[in-house]
Amino acid sequence: MESYILNQSLCNDKPSNLSIKINEQGYYALELVASAPTSWKEVNHESLMVRVYVNGAHHQDIILFYGKQHFSYRRFLGELEPGNYQLSFEYFSPRSAMEDAAWLDEVRVEKLTFNENEQLAYKYSPKLYGRSVYSDYDNLYTDTPLEMIYFIEDWDKGKFIEYQMVFSHEDEGTPAQFLMAKWGRLLDIEYMVRVYLNALNEVDHVMYQGPHHVNTLYQKELLDGRRPILQTATCNGNFSDEITSDYSFFFLPSYEWKKEKEPREVVMERFPYVNDVMDWEAQRQLTPPNPDYNQVLDLENYLFIQSSIWDVNLGQPTIDFICKLEGEETIYSSSFDGLQFGSFWAAYTGPYHHFGTAIPLPIGKKYEDVEKIEVRLINDNVTSVTVKNVKILSYHRLLGLQTHLNEQFIQELNQNLKEKTVWKKERV
Numbered sequence: 001m002e003s004y005i006l007n008q009s010l011c012n013d014k015p016s017n018l019s020i021k022i023n024e025q026g027y028y029a030l031e032l033v034a035s036a037p038t039s040w041k042e043v044n045h046e047s048l049m050v051r052v053y054v055n056g057a058h059h060q061d062i063i064l065f066y067g068k069q070h071f072s073y074r075r076f077l078g079e080l081e082p083g084n085y086q087l088s089f090e091y092f093s094p095r096s097a098m099e100d101a102a103w104l105d106e107v108r109v110e111k112l113t114f115n116e117n118e119q120l121a122y123k124y125s126p127k128l129y130g131r132s133v134y135s136d137y138d139n140l141y142t143d144t145p146l147e148m149i150y151f152i153e154d155w156d157k158g159k160f161i162e163y164q165m166v167f168s169h170e171d172e173g174t175p176a177q178f179l180m181a182k183w184g185r186l187l188d189i190e191y192m193v194r195v196y197l198n199a200l201n202e203v204d205h206v207m208y209q210g211p212h213h214v215n216t217l218y219q220k221e222l223l224d225g226r227r228p229i230l231q232t233a234t235c236n237g238n239f240s241d242e243i244t245s246d247y248s249f250f251f252l253p254s255y256e257w258k259k260e261k262e263p264r265e266v267v268m269e270r271f272p273y274v275n276d277v278m279d280w281e282a283q284r285q286l287t288p289p290n291p292d293y294n295q296v297l298d299l300e301n302y303l304f305i306q307s308s309i310w311d312v313n314l315g316q317p318t319i320d321f322i323c324k325l326e327g328e329e330t331i332y333s334s335s336f337d338g339l340q341f342g343s344f345w346a347a348y349t350g351p352y353h354h355f356g357t358a359i360p361l362p363i364g365k366k367y368e369d370v371e372k373i374e375v376r377l378i379n380d381n382v383t384s385v386t387v388k389n390v391k392i393l394s395y396h397r398l399l400g401l402q403t404h405l406n407e408q409f410i411q412e413l414n415q416n417l418k419e420k421t422v423w424k425k426e427r428v
Helices: 116-123 176-183 264-270 273-285
Strands: 002-010 016-022 026-035 048-054 057-064 071-080 083-092 102-111 127-129 145-155 158-167 188-197 203-210 214-217 229-232 253-256 302-310 319-325 331-333 354-360 370-377 384-396 400-414 419-424
Touching: 002 016, 002 083, 016 102, 026 048, 026 057, 048 102, 057 071, 083 102, 116 145, 116 158, 116 253, 145 188, 145 264, 145 273, 176 354, 188 264, 253 264, 264 273, 264 302, 264 354, 264 400, 302 319, 319 354, 319 384, 331 354, 370 384, 370 400, 384 419, 400 419
Parallel strands: 127 229, 145 253
Antiparallel strands: 002 102, 016 083, 026 071, 026 102, 048 057, 048 083, 145 158, 158 188, 188 203, 203 214, 302 354, 302 384, 319 331, 319 370, 370 419, 384 400
């Protein structure tokens, strides 16, 4: 890794230029260590953006969402040939005061090394243009993209790579309290695009998640002949191959999600900063006068739960988790006690075995106040379900995500045995 110390401000009329030398052909990452006098919690002062140019051509943009804290923004620089390159960084601030200046500490350029799956993921990784629904630059203040994960599976002609994008939230779609019930997060994690490869690892075709969650055939030109170019097109994290905005991101495929072993919510542990951004956006957006169901007043009052379900058809509500606090008879439920509106349930109905959910606790109550935790079958139309394991976490603004319990078990629930205690505090 080559490191270039900048230690300079970046303001409206003063771009920063950097000459780098690439000695070997390969895939490279760009890491920008920077800060900004902004706050993702503060309305109309959420972030600044740095526009990145390579040899004079606009390459991508980096939103400085982490405010005054010096943060490493790691992005994909692409496949580079040996030679000299000129990097330029320009200040951009459509919402914050123009006298604000970003601070650039350091630029790092790293040649990437891969295993076989990582090499495929990088070779075909997509470019994403920012959302422009509420304004020209929505992602500078809401639903900003944070990480891109992927998995690789076989299909009839070869392999396909599915890329999923992690956003800080979703403005429309599922209300906040139901996001916590159904997914155990306010983050929006969305299937973005699948690149289907033939036996020679050439692109056969590309599908993406279009508006209204419609799986859509990609029909535009591919970047470098192999990379899809998409734009976040809706306020619930769906995409389009029609590009209408002028800011873009080139994310690294940062984690191979092992979907048969873990939930997508593993990103909250792998990339702890996403929890802070999620929390800051909630403090700014998910407060009164929003309706109660779209308020999350304090993420520190939640138990974040990870578990898995088996031997049942996925895509339907099956279980929830409940807890009781010491000295109380009240039951606190991840599904609001099986709340439903028509076909909509406040419970997990996703397509994967492993999932997350969350239990809201009263203000000031923590995991240490919990006396016992139970799992329940909540759907009378489900004959039986096998539940495997439970992990309990909580979020602390100073300490980050804390793991309290990681209990291994296998439990069948059915219409005769609808609930089972999975943990109980030992009496001292």
